[in-house]
Amino acid sequence: MHIPDGYLSPATTVPAFAAMIPVWGIAINKLKKHMGRKRIPMLALCSAFSFVIMMFNIPIIGGTTAHAVGAVFIAIVLGPWAACISISAALLIQALVFGDGGILAFGVNCFNMAVVMPFVGYAVYRLIAGKSRELSKRTALGAFIGSYIGINSAALFAAVEFGIQPIYFKTAEGLPLYCPYPLPVTIPAMLFSHGLFAGPLEAVVTVSALALVSKYAPDMFNDVYEKSSSNVKTRKVLIGIFSGLVLLTPLGLLASGTAWGEWNPTELKSMLGYIPQGIAKAAGKWSGIIPDYSLAGIPENLVYIFSAVIGIVLIFVIMLVTSKIVLHFKKADRD
Amino acid sequence: MNNVMPELPVWLISPENNYNPKRGRVHFLRKTISGITSVFQTEFLAEKYSDSFGLLQSIDPRVKIITVLFFIIFSSAISNIVVKVMVAFTAILYACFSKIKMIDFLRRVWCYFPLLLFLLSLPAALNVFTLGKPLLYLYKNELYLTSGGLIAAARAALTCGVSLSLGYLLFTTTRMAQIEKALRAMKLPEMFVSVLAVAYRYIFVLAKEANKVIEARFLRTVGKTNAKGERSFASHSIASVFIKSQKLSNDVFDAMSCRGYTGKPVSLEKLKIHLVDYIFIVCNVIIVLILLLGVYAFG
Numbered sequence: 001m002h003i004p005d006g007y008l009s010p011a012t013t014v015p016a017f018a019a020m021i022p023v024w025g026i027a028i029n030k031l032k033k034h035m036g037r038k039r040i041p042m043l044a045l046c047s048a049f050s051f052v053i054m055m056f057n058i059p060i061i062g063g064t065t066a067h068a069v070g071a072v073f074i075a076i077v078l079g080p081w082a083a084c085i086s087i088s089a090a091l092l093i094q095a096l097v098f099g100d101g102g103i104l105a106f107g108v109n110c111f112n113m114a115v116v117m118p119f120v121g122y123a124v125y126r127l128i129a130g131k132s133r134e135l136s137k138r139t140a141l142g143a144f145i146g147s148y149i150g151i152n153s154a155a156l157f158a159a160v161e162f163g164i165q166p167i168y169f170k171t172a173e174g175l176p177l178y179c180p181y182p183l184p185v186t187i188p189a190m191l192f193s194h195g196l197f198a199g200p201l202e203a204v205v206t207v208s209a210l211a212l213v214s215k216y217a218p219d220m221f222n223d224v225y226e227k228s229s230s231n232v233k234t235r236k237v238l239i240g241i242f243s244g245l246v247l248l249t250p251l252g253l254l255a256s257g258t259a260w261g262e263w264n265p266t267e268l269k270s271m272l273g274y275i276p277q278g279i280a281k282a283a284g285k286w287s288g289i290i291p292d293y294s295l296a297g298i299p300e301n302l303v304y305i306f307s308a309v310i311g312i313v314l315i316f317v318i319m320l321v322t323s324k325i326v327l328h329f330k331k332a333d334r335d
Numbered sequence: 336m337n338n339v340m341p342e343l344p345v346w347l348i349s350p351e352n353n354y355n356p357k358r359g360r361v362h363f364l365r366k367t368i369s370g371i372t373s374v375f376q377t378e379f380l381a382e383k384y385s386d387s388f389g390l391l392q393s394i395d396p397r398v399k400i401i402t403v404l405f406f407i408i409f410s411s412a413i414s415n416i417v418v419k420v421m422v423a424f425t426a427i428l429y430a431c432f433s434k435i436k437m438i439d440f441l442r443r444v445w446c447y448f449p450l451l452l453f454l455l456s457l458p459a460a461l462n463v464f465t466l467g468k469p470l471l472y473l474y475k476n477e478l479y480l481t482s483g484g485l486i487a488a489a490r491a492a493l494t495c496g497v498s499l500s501l502g503y504l505l506f507t508t509t510r511m512a513q514i515e516k517a518l519r520a521m522k523l524p525e526m527f528v529s530v531l532a533v534a535y536r537y538i539f540v541l542a543k544e545a546n547k548v549i550e551a552r553f554l555r556t557v558g559k560t561n562a563k564g565e566r567s568f569a570s571h572s573i574a575s576v577f578i579k580s581q582k583l584s585n586d587v588f589d590a591m592s593c594r595g596y597t598g599k600p601v602s603l604e605k606l607k608i609h610l611v612d613y614i615f616i617v618c619n620v621i622i623v624l625i626l627l628l629g630v631y632a633f634g
Contacts, residue, residue: 004448006494010411028526037596038588040526044533045541045584049577051534052541055374057366058569059562070573077577089531093538096506096514097377099448099499104407175467175483177414178491180459201566208570209577217578304633308417311629312424315622319425322618323390323432326611330393 001069001158001194002094003109005102007179008161009169016161017107023115024088027081035082046074047086051093058201066198068205071113071154072121072147076210083118108161112154121150135214140207147206148199152191155198159183159190363565364553371546375539384507389433391508395612396517399509402619403501409623410497416486418629419493425622426500433508444503449496453488460484511535520606525599537583544579548572 005013031039053070075083088110094100101109125146129139163183166176179186385392391399410422430440459465460480461473467483505514515532519525552568 004452004495005407005411005498006449006452006491006496010408013411014408024524024527028524032526038584040529041533041584041587041591042581043530045537045580045587047530047534048537048541049580051538052371052545052576053573055367055370055542056545056569056573057363057370059363059565068573073573073577085527085530086534089527089534092531093535096502097381097535098374099443099502102495102498103404103502104411104498171414173467173483175465176459176487178494180456180464180484180487180491182464185464204566205570205573208567209574212571212574213577216574217581304417307632308421308629311421311625312428314625315421315425316428318618318621318625319390319428319432322614325614326390326393327388329609329611329614330388 001109001113001155001198002091002101003105003112003158003161005104007165008102008105008108009165009178010104011169012161012165013102013104013106013108016111020088020107020110020115023084027084030081031085034079042078043082043086044089046078046082047089047093050074050087051090054090054094058205066201068202069113069117069151069154070205070209071117072125072143072150072202073206073209075118075122075150076125076143076146076206077213080118080122083122084114087114087118108158112157112161116157117150117154120153121146124149134218135210140211143210144203144207148203151202152194152199155190155194156187159186162186162190363569364549364556367549368546368553371542371549374542381507381511384433384435385510387434387508389435389508390615391429391433391504393611394615395606395608396509396513397520397606398608398612398615399505400514400517400521402615403505405619405623406501407498409626411494413630414490415630415633416490416493417633418626419490419497421626421629422497423493423500425626426497426504429504430500433504435504435507440500440503444499445496448499449492452495453492456488456491457485460488516604516606533587537580537587540583541576541580545572545576548575 031043035042050070054067056067058066058068069087071083071087074086078086091101091109091114092106095103095106095109123146125139125142128142128145160183162179162181163186165179166182169177171177181189406422406425410419413419427437427440430437457480461484462469462479462481465481465484465487467481469479470482470485471480473479509517511532515528518528518531549572552572
């Protein structure tokens with residue numbers, strides 16, 4: 001479910017990142033109030049834990065393996081806000097250090113796996129488990145269904161994010177710019193794999209892990225139960241965040257049409273009402289150097305490759321000069 | 336581990352689990368062990384390169400973060416394949432000038448995720464999804480790969496590769512402590528940066544603990560095991576790692592308190608923008624201008 005860069009447009013990823021900022025803000029404020037000075041090592045270790053369990057390959061039906069996310073498990077044991085921050089930190093380390101999940105798609109990945117999954121899973125869990133404070137059949141059932149629905153909701157959100165790309169972001173010829181699959185493909189594909197394989201796995205792992213924690217470290221389990229008891233205010237905040245996010249999502253969709261920054265002078269004119277003088281001049285000059293991007297007798301594709309190679313050589317020369325100057329200064333500093 | 340002997344070769348830190356039977360699937364325990372081992376290898380490579388005397392290693396981490404983010408957004412926002420290739424080459428050139436071994440760079444960046452994304456996008460290149468000029472007929476004259484679909488698949492793979500390249504460059508040429516400082520200087524919430532910093536350090540500790548559990552089980556496993564037993568073992572290991580992580584968090588807090596931790600981290604060194612950073616910014620502005628020229632020329 002880690003979405004890589006390349007499948008989502010910046011018009012989706014940037015608003016998703018912006019929408020995550022207030023969520024992180026609220027989570028940080030909540031945790032500051034409830035967890036005291038101990039919060040940093042506790043959340044950090046939780047984050048390291050969620051990172052490590054994502055490396056556990058667990059056998060599923062059909063002889064293949066999958067990994068659990070553990071978001072609902074953390075939400076049940078430490079509360080959904082703690083799950084939000086610790087999973088976000090784990091996702092950032094995964095994206096930056098291990099290349100798992102895109103850097104630009106970090107906000108979207110956090111939204112799916114650090115907000116939708118723990119909050120939906122936790123809400124379902126509380127609904128079924130009620131105020132029960134120890135692991136019983138009822139709480140186990142709540143954890144099972146909660147984690148199953150949690151991971152499937154996150155998958156559904158990811159499927160919608162993928163599926164809207166070919167609708168809103170395509171070239172003038174109608175070719176997809178990002179994810180090429182439409183909603184009728186992405187939703188069944190994601191829900192099939194998560195509903196049949198990843199979902200049951202997540203549910204089994206969550207319940208078994210909770211059972212073991214409540215058996216061998218019951219104090220850890222009950223202690224956190226006290227802290228995470230939900231109240232009306234929290235619910236209101238949650239509803240507020242989700243409504244805000246739902247309202248924000250279409251903002252990204254408004255930016256359909258030509259890819260950002262690739263407007264031609266006519267499009268610029270329609271957007272701005274005039275063509276900036278610099279662009280008008282540059283347009284004239286460039287066509288003066290290579291008219292219609294083709295040289296007499298040479299195929300157009302070769303001209304493209306030739307121009308690209310010239311560009312790369314220019315970049316190489318600039319980088320070489322910069323490198324020499326920078327290292328010269330650094331060496332002087334060292335000496 | 337790597338702080339003690341940064342010159343330790345990769346093969347020496349790999350566990351001896353090279354036995355791969357020709358038939359049958361890879362056992363889940365072996366898969367998990369190799370996954371955890373790759374974490375240590377990544378850490379090892381990062382330590383190895385962040386100390387080299389190269390171009391990116393000499394630049395202020397804040398400038399590097401902003402440059403990397405800019406190039407990632409730029410490459411994601413443009414649709415032209417040729418310009419995307421140029422950005423990819425820019426990242427490769429930066430790797431060369433930062434003394435990163437090309438084999439490490441290409442293996443880590445281009446050999447897995449972009450390839451996977453390209454293959455995943457290939458079915459969308461069929462005329463069932465994307466109409467366009469036929470490029471390769473698969474079944475009579477009815478099912479074929481379209482050139483437009485292939486370009487769309489290549490575009491997604493290139494964007495993914497460029498993003499991975501730049502992220503890899505940032506991480507391998509900058510120590511994690513420097514990235515933390517830069518994030519603090521860029522006014523990210525203190526708590527989030529601290530959680531990130533401590534989590535990064537303790538991932539290796541917890542991964543080591545998890546590896547011990549998995550290796551112990553792996554060494555004692557003979558013959559076939561049933562999937563149910565394997566799942567219950569994995570769940571119990573996850574619970575045991577969680578209990579360990581919570582106990583460790585108490586120990587870490589006590590250790591931090593003993594060293595005078597009051598809730599606010601103290602940094603002994605302040606980041607400062609030097610002349611070389613300005614030169615680097617100018618270099619990138621020129622590169623972006625060349626790329627923009629490409630955007631304009633190639634359409």
